[in-house]
Amino acid sequence: MSGMYHRPVLIAIMAVGVRLVLIDQPFVDHWSWRQSDVAAIARNYFQGGFHFARPQIDWAGDQPGYVGTEFPILPFIAALLYKLFAIHQWIGRIQGVILFAISLPFFFWLVRKRFGEIAALWALFFYSFAPLGIMASRCFMPDMPSLALSIIGLYLFERWIEDENCKTAFIASALCISLSILIKATTAIIGVPLAFLAFQRFRGSVFQRYSLWAFAGIALLPSALWYWHAYEISQQFYPHHFFGAGGIKIMSIAWYWKIARQIPMSTLTPAVFLLGCAGAVVSFSSSRAAPFQWWLVAMVLFIVIVGYGNRHPWYALPFVPIFAVFAGIACDFVAKRISNRAVARAFTIACVVTVIAPAALYCRKLYEPTAGPMREAGLVLQQIAPLGATLVAADNGDPTIFYYAERKGWHFTEHGGIFYGEPRDSRQGVMDLERLRKSGATLLVFSSDTEWWLDYYRELGQYVSDNAELVRSTSRFKIYKFKPVSG
Numbered sequence: 001m002s003g004m005y006h007r008p009v010l011i012a013i014m015a016v017g018v019r020l021v022l023i024d025q026p027f028v029d030h031w032s033w034r035q036s037d038v039a040a041i042a043r044n045y046f047q048g049g050f051h052f053a054r055p056q057i058d059w060a061g062d063q064p065g066y067v068g069t070e071f072p073i074l075p076f077i078a079a080l081l082y083k084l085f086a087i088h089q090w091i092g093r094i095q096g097v098i099l100f101a102i103s104l105p106f107f108f109w110l111v112r113k114r115f116g117e118i119a120a121l122w123a124l125f126f127y128s129f130a131p132l133g134i135m136a137s138r139c140f141m142p143d144m145p146s147l148a149l150s151i152i153g154l155y156l157f158e159r160w161i162e163d164e165n166c167k168t169a170f171i172a173s174a175l176c177i178s179l180s181i182l183i184k185a186t187t188a189i190i191g192v193p194l195a196f197l198a199f200q201r202f203r204g205s206v207f208q209r210y211s212l213w214a215f216a217g218i219a220l221l222p223s224a225l226w227y228w229h230a231y232e233i234s235q236q237f238y239p240h241h242f243f244g245a246g247g248i249k250i251m252s253i254a255w256y257w258k259i260a261r262q263i264p265m266s267t268l269t270p271a272v273f274l275l276g277c278a279g280a281v282v283s284f285s286s287s288r289a290a291p292f293q294w295w296l297v298a299m300v301l302f303i304v305i306v307g308y309g310n311r312h313p314w315y316a317l318p319f320v321p322i323f324a325v326f327a328g329i330a331c332d333f334v335a336k337r338i339s340n341r342a343v344a345r346a347f348t349i350a351c352v353v354t355v356i357a358p359a360a361l362y363c364r365k366l367y368e369p370t371a372g373p374m375r376e377a378g379l380v381l382q383q384i385a386p387l388g389a390t391l392v393a394a395d396n397g398d399p400t401i402f403y404y405a406e407r408k409g410w411h412f413t414e415h416g417g418i419f420y421g422e423p424r425d426s427r428q429g430v431m432d433l434e435r436l437r438k439s440g441a442t443l444l445v446f447s448s449d450t451e452w453w454l455d456y457y458r459e460l461g462q463y464v465s466d467n468a469e470l471v472r473s474t475s476r477f478k479i480y481k482f483k484p485v486s487g
Contacts (some may be wrong), residue, residue: 012104015128019097019138022367026404027140031314032371035140035397036398039092042075044142046082053229058402060239060417061410062296062440064389065189067187068234068242070142071182078140078271082456092140100137104128110155111325115290118335122351123328126275126335127356131362132267132313133320143314148186151321153177154291157215161201164211167185170304181223185244186306188223188317192298193291200290208475241416247309259303259310266362268317271354272327278325282333292325313346339376342412371400377477378404384479385443392433392441394450395419401445410436426459433463444468451478 016361037057038229044056044065055063055072074095081091107127112120127133127195137144153176160169180187198206206212236241264273280296299318303310310316328403331351338344369375374393378401383393389410393401397419402409411419413432423429433444444452454461468480 008108008121010106010130011121011124012191012456014103016097016101017103018129018134019100023093023097023119023138024088025093025367026045026089026091026369026375027136027373028369028370028371028401029136029139030366030370031139031141032374033034033138034312034314034399034402035092036371036403038075038140038142038272039078039089040399041069041088042082042092042408043403045072045076045079046087050079050090052076054233057241057399058408059399059411059414060237060290061408061436063238063417065239065302065408066233068227068230068232068245070184070230071179071223073183073192074140074142089140093138096137096139096141099145099148100133103151106152106155107321107324108153110158111328111389113158115325115329115332119325119332121328122331123321123324125352126324126327126355128254129359130268130272130320130324131359131366132317132364134359135366136314136317139314141314143317145181145288146187146191146322147317149176149183150190150318151186153180154193158197158343162196170215171210171218174215177219178222181219182226182331182483183416184191184369185223185227186302186309186315187318188220189295189298189302191219192293196291196294200287244309247306249306249308251307252306255307256304259316262313263319265314265358266313267319269355269362271351271358272323275327275330275351276323277326279328279330279333283312283326283329289326289329292322293425293472296322296326297325310432371398373449373476374398374400375404376474377445377479378399378406380472380477381405381407381445390440391441392444393438393454394444394446396449401447409443410441413435423453423457426457429453429460430463433460438485442482443471444482446478454478472478 027039040058041055044058045051048056052072054066055069055075056447057067058065060270078092087089102289104124108124111123145243153173155163156169156173156176163169177190180339192346198212202209202212211459231242234240234245262271268276276326282295295318299322303316317329334347335344338347357388374395381401382405385391385405385407389407389484391402391405391407393409393411395401397411399411410417413420414421420432454464464480468482470478471481472479
């Protein structure tokens with residue numbers, strides 16, 4: 001195992017290299033809908049005048065589509081880069097990779113300071129190759145950038161409370177935490193280990209320290225102002241959508257059981273989960289591990305309280321660094337009790353293989369182009385749909401068609417702009433489609449995932465046949481042009 005002790009740079013290079021694989025992949029993977037939304041905001045900035053405070057999506061029909069979102073610095077930066085390089089998928093994806101890479105030394109130093117070199121190297125390895133972390137850090141989404149900034153902020157905060165004369169660490173930490181919460185509000189959970197560190201260091205005087213109040217102000221006030229503004233935007237403009245709204249909801253036991261099964265598998269891999277549990281037990285009474293223990297408790301409570309929001313797997317992303325730390329502790333515990341070099345080498349190989357192999361399998365599945373038919377339909381629509389045409393897309397709520405078509409429109413079915421699900425019956429489908437047609441929709445598209453509706457809902461299929469002309473049909477999608485509305 002000694003060969004790994006001084007190789008954090010090698011681990012970092014390998015981790016970044018893995019994330020550069022398919023870095024220019026279109027937004028068609030398993031998280032296509034979330035990325036297409038962010039990418040649409042970036043493109044709308046680029047084409048619509050860089051109005052930072054009014055991010056726009058594409059699925060508000062003939063309305064502008066201003067929505068309440070997280071602080072849209074990532075799509076805005078992408079839009080600025082489009083000016084230099086034109087629109088490319090890698091521009092959106094690379095931002096997460098860069099911030100992940102920047103977080104690596106800070107994560108390593110954070111763990112090494114508390115648990116030593118061996119634990120830090122193993123923790124860095126686990127943090128680098130957990131499948132959810134790989135996927136999230138190469139997606140055009142705010143989750144990994146936000147997590148990376150929170151890790152950097154946590155390390156710098158610990159440096160500051162140990163040396164209050166280090167004003168640079170104080171300011172940098174506060175700004176990193178502030179930006180992390182702006183980019184993703186749920187990252188505010190990082191406040192739990194921060195609060196523990198503050199209480200551990202200052203104890204009863206914590207509320208009398210003006211520096212901590214200043215830190216809280218810098219970290220929280222910008223987020224409070226931005227999210228108030230975002231809420232106001234969502235109230236003023238159709239489709240009156242605020243990203244993440246409705247996520248706070250207690251769900252059924254079966255719901256949480258599904259999440260609990262995902263975490264050891266596609267989030268962490270079984271090896272990291274089991275090692276993390278072992279490390280949590282080994283370090284249970286250690287004050288050095290307490291910040292991560294409280295972070296873990298906060299994440300479990302978050303999963304429970306924001307039950308509905310956790311239908312999205314990326315909400316569990318903070319489990320990756322938390323379990324990486326505890327798994328590193330477990331490996332350090334074992335390493336110090338192995339004196340035989342051959343046994344130590346076998347343990348190292350076993351840990352590496354049992355993480356890398358399942359991570360590769362899970363990531364391969366997540367990378368699959370499940371939204372490929374929607375992209376293909378969108379690219380065809382980009383060519384045949386007149387500028388200003390509005391679409392109706394039977395897309396299961398995935399805006400990939402709109403993004404690649406570079407056209408606005410509505411999901412089908414929808415209510416108030418939000419995807420409403422499969423039609424309850426033919427009557428509901430026909431009524432919804434007729435309403436959208438009268439609202440000005442000119443083209444209708446079904447992907448291979450939804451074209452079965454036309455056969456299953458017979459009256460809906462007949463309505464489409466009577467009121468629209470099939471203009472393009474493949475095994476992957478069908479595009480119809482609505483006939484003019486009579487009268």
